[in-house]
Amino acid sequence: MPTEILMPALSPTMEKGNLAKWLKKEGDPVKSGDVIAEIETDKATMEVEAVDEGTLGKILEPEGTNDVAVNTPIAMILADGEDASALKAAIPAAGPSEEPSRQQKGAESPPAERPEPAKKAAAPAPAPTGTAKPPAAALAPEPEVPEGTEFVTMTMREALRDAMAEEMRRDPDVFILGEEVAEYQGAYKVTQGLLQEFGARRVIDTPITEHGFAGVGIGAALDGLKPIVEFMTFNFAMQAMDQLINSAAKTRYMSGGQVQVSIVFRGPNGPASRVAAQHSQDYSAWYSHIPGLKVIAPSTAADAKGLLKAAIRDPNPVIFLENEILYGHSSPVPKLDDYVLPIGRARVVRSGNDVTIVAWSMGMTYALKAADELAQDNIEAEVIDLRTLKPMDTQTIVESLKKTGRVVTVEEGWKQSGVGAEIAASLMEEAFDYLDAPVMRVCGKDVPMPYAANLEKLALPSVAEVVEAARAVCYR
Amino acid sequence: MAKLEDRALAPNAQLNDDIGEETRLRMYRMQVEIREAEQRAFDLFLQNLVKGTSHLSLGQEAVAAGCAAAMKPGDLSFCTYRGHAHTLARGVPIEQVLGELMQRDNGLMRGKGGSMHLTSADHGIMGSYAIIGAHLPIACGAAWRAQYKGQKDVSVCFFGDGTTNIGAFHEALNLAAVWKLPVIFVCENNLYMEYTPIADVTAVKNPAADRAAAYGLPRIVIDGNDADIVYRTASEAYDKARAGDGPSLIECLTYRHSGHSRADPAKYRPEGELERWKERDPIKIYRERLRQFGVSDDVIVAIETEAKRKVDEATEKCKAAPMPPAEILTTDVYADGGFAWRN
Numbered sequence: 001m002p003t004e005i006l007m008p009a010l011s012p013t014m015e016k017g018n019l020a021k022w023l024k025k026e027g028d029p030v031k032s033g034d035v036i037a038e039i040e041t042d043k044a045t046m047e048v049e050a051v052d053e054g055t056l057g058k059i060l061e062p063e064g065t066n067d068v069a070v071n072t073p074i075a076m077i078l079a080d081g082e083d084a085s086a087l088k089a090a091i092p093a094a095g096p097s098e099e100p101s102r103q104q105k106g107a108e109s110p111p112a113e114r115p116e117p118a119k120k121a122a123a124p125a126p127a128p129t130g131t132a133k134p135p136a137a138a139l140a141p142e143p144e145v146p147e148g149t150e151f152v153t154m155t156m157r158e159a160l161r162d163a164m165a166e167e168m169r170r171d172p173d174v175f176i177l178g179e180e181v182a183e184y185q186g187a188y189k190v191t192q193g194l195l196q197e198f199g200a201r202r203v204i205d206t207p208i209t210e211h212g213f214a215g216v217g218i219g220a221a222l223d224g225l226k227p228i229v230e231f232m233t234f235n236f237a238m239q240a241m242d243q244l245i246n247s248a249a250k251t252r253y254m255s256g257g258q259v260q261v262s263i264v265f266r267g268p269n270g271p272a273s274r275v276a277a278q279h280s281q282d283y284s285a286w287y288s289h290i291p292g293l294k295v296i297a298p299s300t301a302a303d304a305k306g307l308l309k310a311a312i313r314d315p316n317p318v319i320f321l322e323n324e325i326l327y328g329h330s331s332p333v334p335k336l337d338d339y340v341l342p343i344g345r346a347r348v349v350r351s352g353n354d355v356t357i358v359a360w361s362m363g364m365t366y367a368l369k370a371a372d373e374l375a376q377d378n379i380e381a382e383v384i385d386l387r388t389l390k391p392m393d394t395q396t397i398v399e400s401l402k403k404t405g406r407v408v409t410v411e412e413g414w415k416q417s418g419v420g421a422e423i424a425a426s427l428m429e430e431a432f433d434y435l436d437a438p439v440m441r442v443c444g445k446d447v448p449m450p451y452a453a454n455l456e457k458l459a460l461p462s463v464a465e466v467v468e469a470a471r472a473v474c475y476r
Numbered sequence: 477m478a479k480l481e482d483r484a485l486a487p488n489a490q491l492n493d494d495i496g497e498e499t500r501l502r503m504y505r506m507q508v509e510i511r512e513a514e515q516r517a518f519d520l521f522l523q524n525l526v527k528g529t530s531h532l533s534l535g536q537e538a539v540a541a542g543c544a545a546a547m548k549p550g551d552l553s554f555c556t557y558r559g560h561a562h563t564l565a566r567g568v569p570i571e572q573v574l575g576e577l578m579q580r581d582n583g584l585m586r587g588k589g590g591s592m593h594l595t596s597a598d599h600g601i602m603g604s605y606a607i608i609g610a611h612l613p614i615a616c617g618a619a620w621r622a623q624y625k626g627q628k629d630v631s632v633c634f635f636g637d638g639t640t641n642i643g644a645f646h647e648a649l650n651l652a653a654v655w656k657l658p659v660i661f662v663c664e665n666n667l668y669m670e671y672t673p674i675a676d677v678t679a680v681k682n683p684a685a686d687r688a689a690a691y692g693l694p695r696i697v698i699d700g701n702d703a704d705i706v707y708r709t710a711s712e713a714y715d716k717a718r719a720g721d722g723p724s725l726i727e728c729l730t731y732r733h734s735g736h737s738r739a740d741p742a743k744y745r746p747e748g749e750l751e752r753w754k755e756r757d758p759i760k761i762y763r764e765r766l767r768q769f770g771v772s773d774d775v776i777v778a779i780e781t782e783a784k785r786k787v788d789e790a791t792e793k794c795k796a797a798p799m800p801p802a803e804i805l806t807t808d809v810y811a812d813g814g815f816a817w818r819n
Contacts, residue, residue, distance in 0.1 A: 212613045212647030219617020222602055246607050255595035256585030257808035291809050315811035344819040393819045
């Protein structure tokens with residue numbers, strides 16, 4: 001029986017790759033350990049080694065094939081004594097040979113979104129009094145995308161890189177530092193090409209020293225530079241937590257407004273795949289708890305670009321939470337010279353009258369799929385992408401609640417003191433009379449992230465849980 | 477312990493005139509004003525007019541004076557919670573420092589920061605950080621900015637012996653050395669990490685200087701109670717930094733006359749230690765130095781009288797100043813001046 005060689009995954013989050021090169025040709029003998037092919041992704045290039053001995057019977061994916069899904073058979077190895085006739089029966093149908101992992105299901109582009117037309121700016125903030133509602137920040141109107149604007153489909157990874165490159169071209173005070181951001185082009189390749197364009201003076205590799213380089217960023221920002229600090233992942237930013245909270249967030253206030261820290265801390269946040277407890281945590285709630293910080297967590301390439309550009313220009317410390325799984329997702333980005341989005345504005349991504357689902361970042365992938373499923377049962381969900389967690393656009397959620405009377409929140413983070421808890425409490429404070437059902441929260445389970453795929457899947461929110469919660473609040 | 481002290485009690489530096497009378501009088505004035513202001517701060521605790529915690533540098537004035545006198549305008553200081561001396565040494569008015577301690581509206585930060593966070597950007601006091609170690613990397617960042625922009629200022633970062641055992645000290649030293657940053661790390665070794673002798677909890681004898689070699693830096697230990705020695709050492713380090721030759725780590729041996737904070741009577745010190753160090757009181761040393769250089773007692777007394785007068789005047793102004801108004805509670809959280817956390 002011929003053996004299949006499957007497209008390997010270079011990393012737990014890899015979904016597809018390109019077959020760059022075959023180093024063996026059909027009919028060549030192969031033995032275990034032989035390098036038979038090279039594959040590449042947007043992150044890295046890797047050699048494929050044979051595991052079995054025999055003859056390379058058939059190449060199923062020729063050299064130069066792009067976007068070969070992980071686990072797709074790429075070749076067949078004939079065992080000793082077998083001949084080519086054995087292949088006929090064995091050649092599989094195209095496509096991955098097993099159920100793709102969870103991130104692959106969401107790999108398709110989310111529904112094309114267009115920035116909504118300009119809205120009126122929010123009313124000016126009332127003066128703070130005691131326990132009254134907190135003041136609303138004045139919002140700039142969402143930029144209009146002119147009629148006929150071309151949209152370019154790109155990955156979130158590319159959109160983030162473009163945002164940084166554009167801001168670095170525009171402002172010589174912008175620079176980036178972090179581990180592996182320069183020579184290696186970023187551990188997740190978000191800084192691809194920046195070293196080549198801007199040089200080692202502005203794209204700086206640091207040692208593994210999170211507290212140290214976070215502090216360097218803050219110190220550089222004190223007198224006017226605009227640093228972008230990349231954390232390889234936000235899990236490692238725990239080492240720098242004191243700098244982010246005690247130094248960056250509080251400096252303006254405790255100096256009586258004398259000193260400002262205009263800085264962006266960015267990197268992937270939240271669970272990736274199969275990397276277990278210490279590399280899989282959603283910090284959305286942690287940072288959005290802190291006065292002095294702004295917190296952004298986009299779900300599409302366009303938002304990632306427009307909001308990162310805004311974050312770099314913002315005179316406050318901004319925590320920019322990306323997502324490793326979303327890095328490879330593609331979506332349309334308007335081709336404009338300077339696409340900057342306002343921080344602090346949610347977007348109604350899908351409109352509906354029956355229930356409001358609020359999510360952000362990776363949570364949006366569950367929310368949108370759940371909305372599709374609910375629609376099949378005639379439950380029309382309105383889906384809101386929060387995009388900014390602090391300052392939070394509760395206004396948009398309240399407006400939606402007035403229409404639907406029901407709200408479900410979705411987050412990969414834990415339930416207690418989570419962002420969903422904040423949304424639920426805010427809605428009780430601000431719009432209690434409009435609630436026709438309790439707000440339901442779909443969250444990560446209250447356990448450290450397990451390694452095994454089946455357990456990991458159980459620990460995370462699921463589309464089914466979102467559907468179930470939406471039905472529950474609709475009493476259907 | 478005893479050996480550390482012996483070093484500090486080494487004979488005075490040779491007398492010479494490289495510093496000059498003007499700078500010497502300035503350094504004396506600084507030390508006396510710091511001493512008067514801090515003693516006043518202590519008295520004000522006792523009168524319950526300074527209510528918050530406060531960490532005094534009584535006995536450590538020579539480090540502040542020597543380092544500040546050697547700075548140029550535009551150089552930046554980064555301090556710890558024990559930062560009154562460094563703030564005053566850069567010329568911040570006594571009234572604004574005492575006002576902040578007394579939580580008055582005339583305080584440096586209008587009562588928002590207090591004793592531990594003294595900041596005066598106009599005087600180059602970029603902040604006082606009360607989490608041990610945090611400001612060392614931040615000082616590196618400020619130095620990185622100078623290097624990036626081709627500016628000639630140096631960043632000077634003050635900290636205690638206790639800081640040398642936290643990771644941030646080592647992270648910052650490494651970054652400063654790798655990037656040859658114009659930053660000076662000044663360790664004020666006052667022998668105690670809060671209430672514990674530093675020697676009891678540190679693997680090397682000189683907690684800062686004995687680590688310098690790990691970062692390719694020269695070992696520098698000086699008598700931190702002699703403002704002239706501090707001034708000369710600091711000047712050399714600043715010149716080196718300005719020339720693009722990288723950071724320095726200076727360990728100044730000194731002694732805290734008071735406890736760690738207002739709540740600490742410092743009973744843990746061996747008998748006689750304080751008295752011996754008071755013999756090496758930096759102000760006493762410097763008064764003698766001025767006499768040796770022919771400065772008359774009239775001039776010396778005039779400086780001391782003027783310092784007392786300034787502190788008295790500042791105290792009265794602070795007592796008369798109002799508490800900060802309620803409406804500033806929510807200002808200056810974000811750059812728009814407010815604290816809006818929702819839209």
